[in-house]
Amino acid sequence: MLSSAFLTLVAGASQGEGLGNKFLANIRQCDAVVHIVRAFHSGDIVHVNDKVDPRADIDIINTELILADIQTIETRTTKLHKEAKTKPAARAQLDYIQELLVQLQTGTPLSEISDLNHELISDLHLLTAKPVIYTFNVDEDTLVDETKKAELSQLVAPARTIFVCAQLEDEIKGLSNEDATELLESYGVKETGLQQMIHAAYDTLGLQSYLTAGPKEVRAWTIKKGFTGPQAAGVIHTDFERGFIAAQIVDYNDLVAAGSESAAKASGKLRTEGKTYVMQPDDVVEFRFNV
Secondary structure, eight states: OOOSOEEEEEETTSTTTOOOHHHHHHTTTOSEEEEEEEOOOOTTSOOTTSSOOHHHHHHHHHHHHHHHHHHHHHHHHHHHHHHTTTOHHHHHHHHHHHHHHHHHHTTOOGGGOTTOOHHHHGGGOOGGGSOEEEEEEOOHHHHTOHHHHHHHHHHHTTSEEEEEOHHHHHHHTTSOHHHHHHHHHTTTOOSOHHHHHHHHHHHHHTEEEEEEEOSSOEEEEEEETTOBHHHHHHHHOHHHHHTEEEEEEEEHHHHHHHSSHHHHHHTTOOEEEOTTOBOOTTEEEEEEEOO
């Protein structure tokens, strides 16, 4: 389960008409940007520029996003010039975004600034300040060519990259899980494109999941890494966080090995944690609360 919103941009297919101000305005609330970049040659699939050039495609999309952020900052600057005369907070934001404007005008996406102050610009929803995942759509030969993949990764370093062969992904849709896994492994691929994207998204956004289990269902809940027990409980319902008493926790692998909750408890694998406990991957939890 992914709780965060993503803006997906297809580099190499959308540059002809530009991204459009209305489109950009509608997706500023997203948490991350995914660039899907064409990196394969095919006479059957025409490129909008009649040339497959991942670097050029990426630059075009980034330029569109940079121009959108420049417009946003310039609009806010006009407003802040008036407020800064009497409000120190407005002056601080004005000074900072003017520095960012200089960076953008040199063609530098804000995501490349290591010490970016997200708190000062959070209300601007700047697109280039969001973390980026680059998904290269490659052919079957490139999928097994580590040198070529390294070259593509270098184009966007240090951003996160994944490699997917859309043609191969289409082939495995009609296969059983066993056959699909076998086919992917023949290309040295351990996960489908969707699985890779989920893991990349979780890592990029600092997310993890914990489980709740009962007679009717087992459910995964997405939380930020570092969440405590009460914070994790609050994702289910605010009353759970407000009235949190304790959490009974067993590791998923220990639960499976034991065969049941009672067996896990008998073997000492079930434990009780308090309000300061930091949730861990594979935690299976029963929250105890009182409101």
